Amino acid sequence: MVTRRIERTQESRRLLVTAAAELFAEKGYRQTSFIDIAEKAGISRGSIPWHFGSKLGLLEAVVDDQLKAVLSGFPPRPGDPLDQITGFIRLPAARLFITLLAEAVEVGSPIREHYARLHAALREEVLARIPAAALPPGTTPEAFAALMVGAVIGVHAQWRVAPESVDLDSVQAALRTLLPAGLGHV
Structure with a gap:
């Protein structure tokens, strides 16, 4: 009780x-x-x-709470992994993660370790959604996951700074064009 x-x-x-x-x-x-x-x-x-x-x-x-919110906000794994991964950009928690990034990259930052764990969790989520067989030869799943997390964070930062200049739908379409065809609708 x-x-x-x-x-x-x-x-x-x-x-x-x-x-x-x-x-x-x-x-x-x-x-x-x-x-x-x-x-x-x-x-x-x-x-x-x-x-x-x-x-x-x-x-x-805060980071644990927001990470749980982000991960629970992703749809179940079946479906289009690119839509799921880039959907992170629009989540309210993404703003917190971008703001903290500026402080986390400083040497000796008290939040650096927490932020590293956050990135690791996001990379794990990408890894769980992307079939290794869909990647181009010579591309490791770990490298691809780091690239996707970096791309999403970078696009989010640009969108927050100048939303009128960054069309998220166009960015997602460009990513879809550039990435291997096997990454959609697994």
Whole structure:
């Protein structure tokens, strides 16, 4: 039986993760303070270390939460893998991942390891959707997965910066033209 206290604790945690995700996507990890997160969530800032231990612990909870949302948002594996992979561009969580990328590439960044795990999970998802037999000779599935994740992240960043200049449907059509025919509708 779930008590009212447990429900309140779970709700506080959810509100903090949601607020932090929005603020990290908008301002970045370093520029977001406990005060910002607490105000947005409507919860005491002392709740953050109580729930997560630190700001980095909160970031980990945000990345885990958003990654689960992204992966659950992908349709089941049968179908067009290119549509499924490029669909990531339109997901709200993609903005958070792009904003964090700028900080993650810095040497000594506290979020670098978390971001590396995020990329690994996205590459694994691509690998699960692409049949190795459909790839051109000499192309490893791992290299292809890295290429697709990089392409999707790069296109997403361009679209966020200048949405009027990047037509996502045209980009997807171009990818379909450039990629091996066997990648569609597996």
